[in-house]
Amino acid sequence: MKAMYPGSFDPITYGHLDVIQRALKIFDELWVVVMVNPKKKPLLPLERRLELIRELFENEPRVHVDNHDGLLVEYAKNRNIKIIVRGLRAVTDFQYELEMAIANKHLWPELETVFLMTDERYSFLSSSLVREVASMGGDVSRWVPANVLEALKELYGKGVL
Numbered sequence: 001m002k003a004m005y006p007g008s009f010d011p012i013t014y015g016h017l018d019v020i021q022r023a024l025k026i027f028d029e030l031w032v033v034v035m036v037n038p039k040k041k042p043l044l045p046l047e048r049r050l051e052l053i054r055e056l057f058e059n060e061p062r063v064h065v066d067n068h069d070g071l072l073v074e075y076a077k078n079r080n081i082k083i084i085v086r087g088l089r090a091v092t093d094f095q096y097e098l099e100m101a102i103a104n105k106h107l108w109p110e111l112e113t114v115f116l117m118t119d120e121r122y123s124f125l126s127s128s129l130v131r132e133v134a135s136m137g138g139d140v141s142r143w144v145p146a147n148v149l150e151a152l153k154e155l156y157g158k159g160v161l
């Protein structure tokens with residue numbers, strides 16, 4: 001069975017990678033789709049975010065990396081993917097995720113959203129936290145893979161450890 005894991009991935013973190021690895025135990029193929037969140041202004045350009053994710057999964061043929069500018073259901077319908085995977089951390093994620101899951105189901109009733117509970121190691125981790133710490137020169141190396149660290153260094157200079 002195939003599923004899709006949509007998100008902003010700005011940047012991709014170990015929390016996202018954990019969700020992807022666990023989703024691969026459940027689904028045969030996973031489409032990681034970088035999408036536009038109209039509520040957020042991205043830090044990394046779309047192409048850079050895609051490139052970083054592609055590098056991480058170049059040896060994993062079951063992961064497909066793509067992007068879509070538009071409705072999530074549009075992409076899902078076009079590819080006939082009926083399962084959305086999302087990670088769930090604290091209770092603060094719940095309202096936002098519920099709203100999206102219900103909206104998407106209204107738009108395409110065949111769609112199901114499946115939530116994977118965060119691994120406790122990453123329960124506090126978010127891309128926005130990584131962006132904030134990196135922008136102020138803090139060490140984010142325990143939260144993001146090496147290629148993402150490099151991308152953040154390029155952006156913020158040598159201050160990022």
Ligand code: PNS
Pocket residue numbers: 006007008009035036037038040070071072073099100101103104
């Ligand atoms: O990583 P994020 O920012 O929490 O991901 C949110 C995302 C990109 C999945 C969401 O904003 C989205 O689906 N955007 C595409 C537009 C869309 O379909 N909106 C309707 C769903 S409520």
